Amino acid sequence: MKKLINDPQDVVVESVEGFGLAHADLVQVHRDPLFVARVAGTVPGKVGLVSGGGSGHEPLHAGFVGVGMLDAAVPGAMFTSPTPDQVAPAIAAADGGAGVLTIVKNYTGDVLNFETAAELAEADGVTVRTVLVDDDVAVEDSLYTAGRRGVAGTVAVEKIAGAAAERGDDLDAVAAVAERVVTNVRSMGVALTACTVPHAGRPSFDLPEDEIEVGIGIHGEPGRRRVPMAPADEVTEMLLAPVVEDLGLSGGEQVLLLVNGMGGTPASELYVVYRRARALLAERGVEVTRSLVGNYVTSLEMQGASVTVLRLDDELTALWDAPVHTAALRW
Amino acid sequence: MKKLINDPQDVVVESVEGFGLAHADLVQVHRDPLFVARVAGTVPGKVGLVSGGGSGHEPLHAGFVGVGMLDAAVPGAMFTSPTPDQVAPAIAAADGGAGVLTIVKNYTGDVLNFETAAELAEADGVTVRTVLVDDDVAVEDSLYTAGRRGVAGTVAVEKIAGAAAERGDDLDAVAAVAERVVTNVRSMGVALTACTVPHAGRPSFDLPEDEIEVGIGIHGEPGRRRVPMAPADEVTEMLLAPVVEDLGLSGGEQVLLLVNGMGGTPASELYVVYRRARALLAERGVEVTRSLVGNYVTSLEMQGASVTVLRLDDELTALWDAPVHTAALRW
Amino acid sequence: MTLDVAWALDWVRRSAATVTEHRDELVELDRLIGDGDHGENLARGFAAVVGRLEALPEQPAQVGDVLRLVATTLMSTVGGAAGPLYGTAYLRASKATATSALDSDGVVAMLEAALDGVVTRGRAGAGEKTMVDAWTPAVAAAVEAADHGAPPSEVLAAAARAAHDGAEATVPLVATKGRASYLGERSVGHLDPGARSSELLLVAAAEAAAAAD
Amino acid sequence: MTLDVAWALDWVRRSAATVTEHRDELVELDRLIGDGDHGENLARGFAAVVGRLEALPEQPAQVGDVLRLVATTLMSTVGGAAGPLYGTAYLRASKATATSALDSDGVVAMLEAALDGVVTRGRAGAGEKTMVDAWTPAVAAAVEAADHGAPPSEVLAAAARAAHDGAEATVPLVATKGRASYLGERSVGHLDPGARSSELLLVAAAEAAAAAD
Ligand SMILES: Nc1ncnc2c1ncn2[C@@H]1O[C@H](COP(=O)(O)OP(=O)(O)O)[C@@H](O)[C@H]1O
Ligand SMILES: Nc1ncnc2c1ncn2[C@@H]1O[C@H](COP(=O)(O)OP(=O)(O)O)[C@@H](O)[C@H]1O
Ligand SMILES: [Mg+2]
Ligand SMILES: [Mg+2]
Numbered sequence A, B: 001m002k003k004l005i006n007d008p009q010d011v012v013v014e015s016v017e018g019f020g021l022a023h024a025d026l027v028q029v030h031r032d033p034l035f036v037a038r039v040a041g042t043v044p045g046k047v048g049l050v051s052g053g054g055s056g057h058e059p060l061h062a063g064f065v066g067v068g069m070l071d072a073a074v075p076g077a078m079f080t081s082p083t084p085d086q087v088a089p090a091i092a093a094a095d096g097g098a099g100v101l102t103i104v105k106n107y108t109g110d111v112l113n114f115e116t117a118a119e120l121a122e123a124d125g126v127t128v129r130t131v132l133v134d135d136d137v138a139v140e141d142s143l144y145t146a147g148r149r150g151v152a153g154t155v156a157v158e159k160i161a162g163a164a165a166e167r168g169d170d171l172d173a174v175a176a177v178a179e180r181v182v183t184n185v186r187s188m189g190v191a192l193t194a195c196t197v198p199h200a201g202r203p204s205f206d207l208p209e210d211e212i213e214v215g216i217g218i219h220g221e222p223g224r225r226r227v228p229m230a231p232a233d234e235v236t237e238m239l240l241a242p243v244v245e246d247l248g249l250s251g252g253e254q255v256l257l258l259v260n261g262m263g264g265t266p267a268s269e270l271y272v273v274y275r276r277a278r279a280l281l282a283e284r285g286v287e288v289t290r291s292l293v294g295n296y297v298t299s300l301e302m303q304g305a306s307v308t309v310l311r312l313d314d315e316l317t318a319l320w321d322a323p324v325h326t327a328a329l330r331w
Numbered sequence C, D: 001m002t003l004d005v006a007w008a009l010d011w012v013r014r015s016a017a018t019v020t021e022h023r024d025e026l027v028e029l030d031r032l033i034g035d036g037d038h039g040e041n042l043a044r045g046f047a048a049v050v051g052r053l054e055a056l057p058e059q060p061a062q063v064g065d066v067l068r069l070v071a072t073t074l075m076s077t078v079g080g081a082a083g084p085l086y087g088t089a090y091l092r093a094s095k096a097t098a099t100s101a102l103d104s105d106g107v108v109a110m111l112e113a114a115l116d117g118v119v120t121r122g123r124a125g126a127g128e129k130t131m132v133d134a135w136t137p138a139v140a141a142a143v144e145a146a147d148h149g150a151p152p153s154e155v156l157a158a159a160a161r162a163a164h165d166g167a168e169a170t171v172p173l174v175a176t177k178g179r180a181s182y183l184g185e186r187s188v189g190h191l192d193p194g195a196r197s198s199e200l201l202l203v204a205a206a207e208a209a210a211a212a213d
């Protein structure tokens, strides 16, 4: 394992410290417990938005703290959800009196820790609502799983809910629009290589040189199936087809297309995937009206990509277009 | 070799096509010969800015086409400078009557091809000036090399010269400010892993699991020396010390600090490096007033990073801060 | 024969030692069907527990005081699924042990409360390939041993043996809860890391009891 | 005995064949001390040359016409350092061969012009571990052979042999021009890819001449 880190135990704290120094115009880093909040502090009367989760998915979530998006982000250890005693103070810090929406990726650990944190915060008088993001179509949502996972669609939920909060929607309305994004967003990912969690010291799975993992999550978990390496155009179809099907997209609909890198994939490859996804959507009569291509929800240095589609309507489009000023997303 | 590509011969064109589709609000892609220009076309009376070079360094250069930065970018084959018959039309397309500055990274191939292109464009009546970027302190600038290479400092040259052109400076003035950036910017990089050029099909060099290459360029070339893997804080010192020394930085000066990822390095690691670089500069009494952390000048999926320092004055700071609207840099 | 606060403290120290010793094994188990952090999470958590125990001005009066400190520390330092699950388990167990010493029935009550905590938080039943599959047979074995009049140390020894068998029995199961469930059929053939760590913690309890005998 | 346009066309086809055949070797040489594209660059360039030759409505009248087409095509399809360098070499060579056939002196003039083109563009002298180290001895050998009255095919054969020796002689050199110069001392022990490709092109010229005899 070769990484630009010092003691593996310190990587999260040192990285968040560096992040805070580099973006001191946007965020402040709180220590003990560790969380990241907007530099300007709470906005009175605005619904607060808090998200968080295991580290290793950067820029998610701290990279999305700022005007028009999150009020606070809570980084856990690598791939490990943060603890309630980190999340609860972040919720308190984000509360401007209008309540707080927590955006939680649907993993047992995240759900349990945020649940406990919400109880703690509510005991302190903060109204908390939670939206669970579960956009990963690789996992069947059935009795036999912990439900679908939250992956790259989280960016869309945070951006759009953030815009709703910023324009002054109340907690119910912000939660409702966030739920609407969750209902209309689906993702699927592929890994060409595994990633190495610093404290584990070896790759999260072993993948032969001529195979890829289809249906991976964002924690270096193995995917649903292993298939022979194939050209990008075919791989893109493997990812996009189940997304489109699960969404029940039909001709004439408008969508946002996000091609997300897992951290170690060159931008040039992401655009090759994007190009093919555009063509496949065009074949189905689906119009891509908004796009995002880059590393947004990553798995350390994993090579691979995910394709996310969000069904848009006028309101979601307007909220997506609303100004945002964070370290990783800005317009 | 596993990559999200189709035929290795097509990766540049397909990737640029995808880029054009994803950023149709910013750029137009010209085919035969291949180059990328601002969607709005030339700006009459404004000095045109053209850059380019081998592909595989994305977002450089196409990601920097847009208001406040480049007018056109010319992508060559992977790690291979573009040809004069691509560059000359890009120069023509960028000319708004005030002449064109080409920003060329100092590699024999790039220099020769841009030189020929400039001759062709001048024969067609365009006034062309060229600035060579050679910020890499890993290479001694002596009789015994082709001179220092151009690496991540190129971003600063393109941003600041772009702002000067946008505010209406004439060609001499834009060239002068670009030269001033070149004079005041230095970089040094490290690789933890090699990268694999698609048409080569195997890593650009072989690096044992416990060694790193210090003083690498951005083409997967081996570095100046191979040293045992070390903690990030030590590696950062190896990169920063020669940069600071070569710049002759002294206490009280203000700088821009860019920690650039080589493409396959997680953001968390870049911030660990940034954190240490800040501390080392602070120890020397140097004040970091502007920062940039991320993948800006990459080597495909190489793992590693470079540290760039630009000595700032009020004018360079103001030009850095001037609005920019490109795919990869926006404020 | 009863188990007192000194036993509880010894259990905690042995727990910290065993999760540290087995850290890499737990990481590896979790790498295979999860995300490779379980050993790291528990090692971090129990190191923090020991640190806080050592910082205590005086020895706690009740077994439950020790277990409450374990609960809150795990809750605030482990994260992931295991943090809240073990946190709740120890919290419930601490409520069932508000006494200076446990007899065999007290041990059974403690283990039942712990299992109850895991199930309440995680909503997993037996056979879903989770730590529940270690705790469920452990509680059953403890009940049986206590019914037969076994002393506390033997009750814990029976629980630890049953936890071991329960953990091993997770190997052929398809995971339907937690992160391993994302693998579907591919989770078959691997031991659940949480079941294994549960076994380790119960073995530590039994060893502390044997040492106290 | 002279070398006519048919020879020039044959040379080009053999050049395309040899750089394609040796593509991976040239990539590997360039991978070791450069950026691993030299073989790919030349294979792409000469494939384009052959394509354009085949698209010509009629056979060119002069040797120089063929070489000019090579020059402009390499210039516009190769990129990198080799594109302008070989482009200029063939351009200069084409100017020196504005004739329907070359005698031995004509061959020498062609080779001298090519070397001159490389040096003018690249500003490298002998001993800098570049293609100049293949071309310089090749030209000297050609001059000597022509001075001794050798026919064109033997002049080219002598040049090709000298280019081979010149290329091999780059192995112990420290590169001071081009991308390999960034390696400093670490460039020692490797053959320069451009010197090797120069040798291949001169061998192709000699073989085409031998076939024409
Ligand atoms: N719903 C659940 N109920 C009981 N135990 C669970 C549940 N989900 C997960 N677990 C246990 O947690 C263990 C994983 O813990 P850990 O790796 O620390 O957390 P994470 O899965 O968040 O990375 C699993 O091996 C399993 O035994
Ligand atoms: N200044 C120069 N003069 C002569 N030949 C040069 C010079 N610079 C580079 N070369 C030759 O070019 C070759 C590399 O070509 P190529 O790999 O196609 O281009 P690049 O270095 O741009 O990737 C070297 O092996 C060397 O022989
Ligand atoms: Mg985890
Ligand atoms: Mg090259």
Ligand SMILES: [Mg+2]
Binding pocket: C030, C034, C035, C036, C037, C038, C080, C179
């Ligand atoms: Mg885990």
Ligand SMILES: [Mg+2]
Binding pocket: D030, D034, D035, D036, D037, D038, D080, D179
């Ligand atoms: Mg090369």
